[in-house]
Amino acid sequence: MAFDVRRFDIYRKVPKDLTQPTLTGAVISICCCSFIAFLFLSEFFSFISSEIVSELFVDGSTDSEERIPVRLNITLLQLECQYVGLDIQDDLGRHEVGFIENTDKHELPGGGCRFEGRFFINKVPGNFHVSTHSASRQPDTIDMKHLIHEVSFGDEIKASV
Secondary structure, eight states: OOOOOGGOOOOOOOOOGGOOOOHHHHHHHHHHHHHHHHHHHHHHHHHSSOOOOOOOOOOOOOOGGSSEEEEEEEEEEEGGGGGEEEEHHHHHHHHEEEEOOOOEEEETTTTTTEEEEEEEEEEESSEEEEESTSSSSSSSSSOEEEEEEEESSSSSOOOOO
């Protein structure tokens, strides 16, 4: 009894008498081809059409690790330091006028002021700005001409060479 390798043939020939075309076979073939064409075209049009999705949500966390560090270094050329302050506000309800924590003011010759500050902001819409709002009295003329030396957000990245 010899071992017949032909038993492993997965592409066997179909006998001639089983290859008769039928109406049922034609309907099934047309339906399958139509379904394949529909799937191909729907996936193709889905692929070529771009869909832009924007999502914005308020992050309610208030941990200092969940806040963004900001560094600000600015020179106000015509404004004395006694009038300079930092205001911070955001959509979580933070509103600080005259923020002074981690800020330094250095008088410059000729009446200018170099303002440096490090502070944290929440990850929500808001703003911060240098202003005269926190001064006990306002200057006679407000000239906010300035030079920005640094405004940076996030952790400082050391460049490696």
